[in-house]
Amino acid sequence: MERYDMNIPKITSWLDALNAFELANKSYVIATVIRAESPSSAKPGDKAVISPDGDIFGWIGGGCAQPVVTKAVTDVLSDGNPLIVRISPATGNRASEDGVRNVHMACHSGGSIELLVEPRRPRRKVLLVGATPVADKLEIVAPILSLPLVRLGDGTDLSEFFEVAIVATQGKKDKDALKKAIQYSTGKIYFIASPKKAKKLKEQLVDDGVLESDIDRVCAPAGIEIYAETTDEIVVSILAGIIKDYRKELRHSPRTTEQVA
Numbered sequence: 001m002e003r004y005d006m007n008i009p010k011i012t013s014w015l016d017a018l019n020a021f022e023l024a025n026k027s028y029v030i031a032t033v034i035r036a037e038s039p040s041s042a043k044p045g046d047k048a049v050i051s052p053d054g055d056i057f058g059w060i061g062g063g064c065a066q067p068v069v070t071k072a073v074t075d076v077l078s079d080g081n082p083l084i085v086r087i088s089p090a091t092g093n094r095a096s097e098d099g100v101r102n103v104h105m106a107c108h109s110g111g112s113i114e115l116l117v118e119p120r121r122p123r124r125k126v127l128l129v130g131a132t133p134v135a136d137k138l139e140i141v142a143p144i145l146s147l148p149l150v151r152l153g154d155g156t157d158l159s160e161f162f163e164v165a166i167v168a169t170q171g172k173k174d175k176d177a178l179k180k181a182i183q184y185s186t187g188k189i190y191f192i193a194s195p196k197k198a199k200k201l202k203e204q205l206v207d208d209g210v211l212e213s214d215i216d217r218v219c220a221p222a223g224i225e226i227y228a229e230t231t232d233e234i235v236v237s238i239l240a241g242i243i244k245d246y247r248k249e250l251r252h253s254p255r256t257t258e259q260v261a
Contacts, residue, residue, distance in 0.1 A: 014058030017049035021120070025148065027052050029073045030118045031060050034084075040065075040111035052077055065113055068103050076119040080249070088112035123148050124246055127185050129177040130168035134192060137235045138166060145239055158184050164242060166222065167191045175201055175208075182214045188245060190222035190238055 011017050014030075021028040033046040041062050048058030054070040068087055076083050084100045089112070105112065126142060126149045128135055135151065142149035149166075150156060165181035167174070170192055178201060181189045191198055198220030205215050223237030224244060 011057055014047050014049045017057035021049065021051075025122045025125075027077055027122055028120050029076060030120065031058075031069050031073075032116045032118075033060055033113060034116050035112075035114035036061075037088075037112040040113045042113055060115060061113055064105060064111075065115070069115060069117065072101065072115075072117045076117050077121065080119055080121060082116060082118045085115045085117055086112070087114070124164060124242070125150065125162045126242065127152060127162035127165040127181060128168065129165065129181050130170065130192075131172065132168050132170045133231045134170065134234050135166075135168040137231055138168060138238065141235055142239060145243070147239065147242065152180060152184075161186050163187045164245075165189045166238060167193075167218075175204055178205065178218060179208075179210070182210065182217065185217075187217065189218045190241060191218050191220040192222050192234065192238070193220045195220060 011020060018028070018030070029050045029052075031048050031050055033042045033044055036042045036044055036046075042060055042065065046059050046061070048056050048060045048069075050056050050069065050073050052073065054073065056066065056069075060066070060069060065087055068085060072083055072085050081099070085103060086100065087103045087105050089105045123146050126147050128138055128142075128149050128151045139149060139151055150162070152158075162185045164187045165185035167177045167181050167189060169177040174191075174193065174197075178189070178191065181191075191201075193201070198218065202215050202218060206212070219241075223234070223239075223241035226233065226237050226240075228234045228237045
């Protein structure tokens with residue numbers, strides 16, 4: 001698993017860690033104690049920010065709880081859903097409920113603790129290609145929806161790939177723009193064009209030797225069908241489509257009962 005170097009000189013609290021992860025646009029988890037019974041060392045309201053590597057910033061209890069929470073971190077970051085973790089000697093082999101994981105406390109110290117484990121994933125990076133009114137409006141609205149959007153132009157940092165791309169050229173060097181989007185993105189490419197126009201351009205990309213798997217990433221018409229006509233409506237349609245596709249990936253996964261060794 002990738003280690004995170006936050007490049008922060010001093011993190012003294014969970015809040016410092018949260019701010020650092022947000023500024024770096026990195027995944028992390030917030031774990032909050034919502035119930036505790038003696039002799040648990042944690043108290044309701046105790047909180048920690050946890051990295052995907054298991055680094056804990058804050059306090060959520062001692063060594064009995066931490067391995068369980070670390071396992072939960074991996075799971076919630078994988079499926080994107082929050083999870084309640086109940087750790088108790090009385091849990092036994094009782095089946096977990098949807099969204100709740102019951103874990104047997106095997107430590108001799110005893111005590112019970114219940115935590116809410118919430119994933120925070122990186123905001124999806126979007127590459128925008130085009131110099132049109134729609135592109136201008138996308139550049140304004142996307143950040144409001146927590147979608148980091150980078151517009152391709154002179155001086156654009158292309159050292160890393162983007163999850164998705166929007167091609168808003170609308171007739172101005174469409175094919176070149178699609179090639180750029182294919183080159184610098186790894187996921188879906190939202191192409192603002194009619195199905196007929198998109199089909200023709202895809203055929204040209206085939207003739208140019210572009211891989212079929214890359215061409216298949218091009219989606220046109222882009223966005224959700226709302227019969228958009230104005231610039232503002234087109235922007236709403238496209239951004240709604242990106243959000244919808246992202247949320248579809250966040251499917252519930254089975255929750256299992258586990259025991260602390």
